[in-house]
Structure formats: C-alpha cells, structure tokens
Amino acid sequence: MALFHVARYSGPEAPGAESEADGRARALLERLQCRARERQQQKQPQQQAAARTSEAAGRRRRRPRRPRRREGSGAPGSPHAPPGKRRKVDGEDSRAGSSEEAPGESGADAEGAGPPEHPGGRPPGEASGPPAHALLLGGFGRSRAPKVQPFLPSWLAEPSCVGKSVTEDLVPIEHIPAVHPDMQKKLRAHGISSYFPVQAAVVPALLESTANGFLVARGGYRPRDLCVSAPTGSGKTLAFVIPVVQALLGRAVCQVRALVVLPTKELAQQVSKVFNIYTDATPLRVALITGQKSLVKEQESLVQKTADGFRCLADVVVATPGRLVDHIDQTPGFSLQHLRFLVIDEADRMIDSMHQSWLPRVVEAAFPSDGAKDPFVLLQRRQPQAPTAASISCPQMPLQKLLFSATLTQNPEKLQQLGLHQPWLFSTGLTHRDPGDSDADRDSGGKYAFPAGLSHHYVPCSLRTKPLAILHLILEKNFSRVLCFTNSRENSHRLFLLVQAFGGVTAAEFSSRCGPGQRKAVLKQFEQGKIQLLISTDATARGIDVQGVQLVVNYDAPQYLRTYVHRVGRTARAGRTGQAFTLLLKVQEKRFLRMLAEAGVPDMTRHDVPSELLQPLVPRYEEALSQLERAVKEERRQKAP
C-alpha cells in the first residue's frame, strides 16, 4: 500500500497546499511561455532564413513532402530542428552502453528535455505551426527545460540511515541483547566481536518483527518488508542470517520457512555456507538447490517420502531462481506453504530477472488456492487482501520479504513488481542524493556508497598497449590475489591465453566457458592463493567474497556504474583496503570519468604507464602473441565440424 503513497521528495512546496501549488504552477507556466515567446521572436529571422533555404531545397527536389510531426521548434534545417531524433539516438546509446555517454544520462537528458506536466492540460506545441503566443514547449532550442520535480514514495525518500564505516561505526555484540546468547557465542567463535553498521540496524529490526512469534509483528500487525542498500563487503549476509536463524530456532516441525534466492550458483553456495555455520549444532537444516547436483539428489535433500505423505527436510532453502521453479514444478511434497521469510539477495539483479516469473511462482506456492482442502494445513494461508474485521480475526502466517543489495534500485515502479508490504528502507548511500537522481534506475544516475578503504585509479592506454599495461601492472604490483574483469567470455579466454603464454603469473579464467565443477575448483584455488590472477567475466562481479583480494583490474571498462560498483567491491571488503584499476582507451575516458564523477566516486587518480616501462616487456609479449594466435587457430580447428 505504501508504494502508492506519493510524497514530494525534496520539493520546496508543502504537501497539501494544492491551491497555492496551482497558483505557483500557473505563474511558472506564464513565465515559461513568456520566455518562449521572447526566444521565438529572437529566432524569427533565423527561422525565416532556414525556411527560405528549405523552400529552395524543396523546389530543387520538386518532390512533395509529407508534413513531419515536430516535437520541437525550428525549421528542419535549423540547429534546433531535430530534438526528437536526437533523443532517440541518446536512448539507443544508453541501451548499447555507448562510450560517448554515460548510461542513464541520456535518459536524464531526455527527461529534462521532455515536456513537463501541464496543470492546465494544454497540449505542447502543435505541429501545424502555432502562433507565437500559443507555443508552450519545444521552443527552447538547446536550452534545458526546467527539471520536473520527481516524486518518491515516502519510504524511499526517507530511509533509515545506516553508518558507512565498517571500521568506526561498530556496535559491540553485547550491545544488542535481542540476539540470543548462543548466537552471540557463535559469532565470537567465528571472530566477530562487533556488528557492522548494517547488521546493527537490520538485525534488531528483523528480530523485533518476530519477537511475538511467526504470525504477527509488534502491535499485532503484519511485519513490514525490509529493503537494505549498503556498500559491498559491509556484511549484508549476516544481517539476514543472524535474525532468520534465531527466529527459526523456536520452530517445532521442520518446514521450509526461509527461502533465499540469489542470481548465481557460486553466490548461493557461499550464502548456504554461512547458514550452515550458524545452524550448526541446531535442529535447523539448510538445503542448497542450484543445479550443481542432479535434480534427484536435490529432491532428496528437500523431502522424504513417508507412509502418509512427505516429510520436509529443510528449514532454510538457498536457491537460484531457475532451479527453484524446477523444484516447485517437479518435486512432489516440496511445499512453501509455511514460508515466513523470502530473502532476495542482489535484489536489483533479481528484479532484472523477473521476466523468468520466479516470484509469482513462489508466491503462488506460498499461498496455494487449494490450501483449504489440505487437512494437514494448520494455518490456512490466503493472499493478503485489504484488512477487514473478518480477515484480522484469523491471523495467518505472513510472508516477509527482505531485499539486499549494494546497488538497490530506487525506481518505485521496479520495486512495486515485488509487491512489498509497507517497505522499510535501510540505506547508507542515499543521504547526499539530488532530487534529480530519483529516477536513477538507469544504472548510473544514483549515487552508491563505496568502501572507505578502496582507492580508485585509471590507466590511460591504447588498444595496442592495453595487454602490455595489464601485464606491467600485475608484475609491478606483485599481489597474491588479483581479480581482473573483461566484458565477454571471449575476451577473458584470450587474455588468459596471453597471460599464460607470457608467463611469470599463475592465472586462471572464470566464465560460462567453464563448467560448474571447474568454476567451483577455480574459485577454491583462488581463495587458497594458488592462483594469483583470476580473469573473469561479470560472473564473479557480484557478492563473491574471497578474502585477501588486494587488486581489482577492469581490463575492459564496465559500461554501467552498477557493474563498476560490484566489480571493485570484490576488494576492500569488511574494512580492509584495496585498489581498483580501470584501463581506459582514449574514447572511453571522458564518458567513464564523467559517470564516476556523477556517482560521487572519491578521488579517481590517473596512473600513467610510461612507454619506457613497457618497452622491456615487448619481446616476450610478441612471442606470447604468436603463441596466442596458434592456440586460437587450434581451438577453431577443433571446434570445426
């Protein structure tokens, strides 16, 4: 419901003062019209000249032309003529991730240049040449139209602020007595003596919503859904693991009560490991369903056939969306009717995968329409409707959604797809946002928080020197764990072959070229320090927590800010320091630096690699290049039918 409650984000007007607002809007409209008229008059000589030119051209062509619908003013030949066309190109650029323009910016421009709402309901400039006094919009040429004040639901506009620093804003474990002493003991046993800020904020809030049992939160209300946006490596996993495990400890019968959905197998495996640590020596059981094992094996970890039906074997299920739907469809006895927590980690990415319809399938399974026929269902569940006396007299198990990400979308429309109930946002990164950033879901306009210990660098280079620059960087830094990102699996593979042929560094690749088993083994070796350089696609960009990654290199510059945030977030985790280097071609430099500056990336330093330093590497590099060529040819030959 709260999603539909509209609040002015940071506008100067008091809510409710409608007549005053109307008056102001009218005055603004008049001012705009007046300005438009002045400009129109100034432009008249130019337009006449342009019209004469186009008339002459028309005569030369002697072809009848269909009148074109114009969004802006100005004759076709004038510099102001094609705003519609220009906007389309911008849109295409942003979708294609053009290096000329930061994604999202084009969208913002389009919005800025687009017609604002007209309180009087009068349409913008007509195509049939309106008189000067009737020109409302589109007569502004290249000047920017005033920005439309965006509206945000109040829960998004006013988040609960979470401290940013995981080294300073720590809260000692004993300061949150709501966490069970046994859990505190376990945390200490795993080297955790204080909560990170996001944990200190989210853990008590979640525990409070389960303090009265599973059915109702404080005051007898249905618990609110939580959205958490905090930097990479700030401990979001424990922020949901601790309260979920503690809440489930009191359960009598094993049923699937917590479901965690993540975008990749590796990430799901990592989160299930954390659950295993904190459910160890408790009756709670955790099942991992990602497709790494056969369907039958996974089914055996979920349900057991008994004489009178099925017995559930998992309290917590950690899953990837595709495999989860497979089990909903194909595993007899797999029931989500007792589901109490639905954790959506990397929520922005999971929203992007909503086309797979995994969420409606989960909700359908949690609130089955034929539940009333099942004699074993103690608490019948129905999809919550508007509360009535009858509906609240019979409390039913609520399904609480918990969303986590370092780059949680701020787009209310996208979040609305999740059907959140009175959502409550915890956020670190939104305190310094401009009102204009509110429509920031074009992936670059929003400002995300970065870990304090992370330093950002860029290396200007050319296509020819790029491979040499990365080899130099890795040899120069000589770190034991370096994660290098490319934009495609082909690029990862070729760079891997090149580095291997060059020698001097133990390298491996990680992409969809490798099978799940190989990927698992590579990650393990990287964790163990057996691999010095891991060359990867964005498959490892999110969530992967490998201790001791000191350097992240973007061999290919990321096209979107969100991608940058997650990639560089593989280092400087949990209060440690780390470095991020991005190799930039000349054509990428301007756009990339602008994107990061707008995102508020602190101090991006330029790191020049002088050609004298690269020169000694050239002979070895050329030898490696010819080896690479041979290897690629051989691979092609093997692939050929």
Ligand SMILES: Nc1ncnc2c1ncn2[C@@H]1O[C@H](COP(=O)(O)OP(=O)(O)OP(=O)(O)O)[C@@H](O)[C@H]1O
């Ligand atoms: N209170 C704490 N004290 C010390 N270390 C912690 C604490 N909480 C979490 N950690 C450690 O911090 C690291 C990062 O945690 P986690 O993976 O949960 O980060 P995250 O916020 O989910 O990051 P990402 O957004 O990249 O997924 C982990 O190695 C975890 O063990």
